[in-house]
Amino acid sequence: MESAGFERVFHPAALAFPMAVDTVWRRAYDGCMNARRELVEIPGEWLEEFEAAALRPLSVRWRYAFVHTYKPVLDDASYRSFDTTEDYRRWCNENLPLWLGYATV
């Protein structure tokens, strides 16, 4: 129980069904954007990761975070620019392999 009106609730089902927990959370989020939320649901595994990260210095967090793997097409030019963000999204949709995850849903 948090002192600032927050209660972290761990649902055992969260590990197996994280999307379901997110759906519940989204409903609450959408319903009370401006209201103080009393109930927060963070899967236990994620909470452990957040707390472990909070103990690390920024330089260490940064070192753990940046990885580099070759991304076909995307990494094949040294410079690209787009007049609008919409143009960029369209280019991603039309040119990048779907599995890269840049396509819009």
Added chain:
Amino acid sequence: MPLFEYRQAEEVRDALRRHGVRYLFIGKSGAILLGFPDTTQDADLFVEKDPANGSALVEALCELGFRLTAEQKSEIVRGKDFVQLKNGPFDLDLVFAPDGIEGFEHAFARHIEVEGFPVCHIDDIIASKEASGRTKDRESLPRLRAFREYWIARNRRG
């Protein structure tokens, strides 16, 4: 392409500050600066669209080792909405008009400083990922929203 090392992030921060560039870290690199434990491959900078700011940014980028042609410099000064740089010591995306964010001033008004790094508020990072509609963003949003709750509660506690 070498990794984007923390030392280089500090160089970006210091060079952009020296040149008076108005910008914010956004995207996953911004979330990582706020404490979000995840991985990414490049840094995204939300830059104020203004010719003077663009010129200052070009000078800073050249100082950092990015090899920009005259035309590329001109595009950055002009503030094309999205510029992807892979012609320097690390990958950098310049975002002048991120999805889901009202404008630079709005984001700057509530930005967070993390060890001198100017970072978008977590709500703006989430809003831009929600608005982008990309598969990879959709996949990372549940965990990012959970982090948002953790981050807000942690900051309330001080």
